[in-house]
Amino acid sequence: MTDVGQDRWLQFDGLSNARDIGGLPLTGGGHVRPGVLLRTEALEHLTPGDVRRLLDEHGVRQVLDLRTDRERVEYGRGKLVAAGVDTHLLSFIPEEGRALPEVEDEDLDPMLRNYLAYLTDRGPTVVDGVRRIAQLDDGATIVHCAAGKDRTGVLVALVESVAGVPREDVVEDYALSATRIEQMFRRWTTESGEEMPEPDEIDRHRPRAEVMRGFLEQLDERHGGPVAWLQANGLTDAELDRLRERLRGE
Template identity: 55%
Template sequence: MSASVERWLTLEGLSNVRDVGGLPLRGGGTTRGGVLLRSESLHFCTPGDVEHLVDVFGLKLVLDLRTRREIERDGPTAVARAGVETVALTFIPEDGRELPETDGVDPLVHIYLGYLRNRPDNVVAAVRRLAAVDAGPALVHCAAGKDRTGTLVALVLDAVGVERDAVVADYALSGEQIEAMFRRWTTASGEPMPADLTPHIPRAAAMAEVLATLDAEHGTDGAGGAAGWLLAHGLDEADLEHLRKRLTESS
């Protein structure tokens, strides 16, 4: 069985849920399993899914990266109703203002860097919550678990020293579940499946370019630029060290 399959959680109402454990570190070792999950929206969680996440995985914290409008539309998740602390930290401005023109930049790169430019406060707050020594097992989600979640998780993985190819591959892995997610959503809404899902599939090259941009602007001494970006926007060195200790283990 491949490492990518082992990391997936098999749940009844969700498709794009996986553990970020088992990823290789630049200096040797791997990320810890059982610490951080990444997911699509928890809106379709079944009672069995909640039991697995809370009682088996031991989930203590959920970071919800959706907008206030998305959250109000769907209502509280079953996981939140089960008592798991749920913190809303949108990466998109709530005033609905448009991003500036892309000027030839890949639209996904533009969107992902826009999260960092427009809501650095919430990006850093999310990482700070994940770094807290008493946070317990955590889950990060947005709507599909690929763009906002993908950007935050890529920052976290790069900051703790995961090999760059593995960071990008983890981001792109959500593409395996795009069809399953759209099938669930359209079945629930009664709408037809899109004729072409290609625009919704995450592109590895986009995340590689985002991280390369951070390297150019914030990288030091051969380290990835995500850590430098986080420190430049208010994360403490102690928080970064706590994050590394929580998420990594030596070989």
């Protein structure tokens, strides 16, 4: 397994959990091409300098916002919208009902039940997110939710699986966000004037590798794997090939 964190973190004044999936290894050789897919938390704290760098240095051309309408109303759409970047609103959570949907399986980790529910409750939206990454002719896509770890983690894991990133590297990439949870809480509480949560509460929000590993194993058992799930839910072979073409580098 590769050190998937090497040189992929992106440093911005208004982001703590931003990285390029470029550089991840591919089964059979090569690496994911940089500058195609960036994963971050929500974008409302971007500075004008951050916006310029994302547009000019990183070539961002579209944003996939996986948050709910309620979150967008409360926290805003983010400063890339004002800069004219094409932004697609793709909520992974239904607007009505529980704040976090879950499948009914008491034997599974609660977070894993949430992740599977993204697919059962919002399957067409999930596929649409993957499709839009494949369809972008040039430049980079940012995918984000609130913290860039759960909803973003699921979509990115599907994309990485299509590209051919080895399973354990997909899992490790997901778990990297655990190292940035405290920084995000510090930014949020500084902005709101609230106190930092207790360490146990912060730890509760850290993504755990076993959750993503279990999610991918559930896709194997229930659907024949991540790629098979995408195909069964409408992603075409041509779209899968296009996504691989965009992501696969030397």
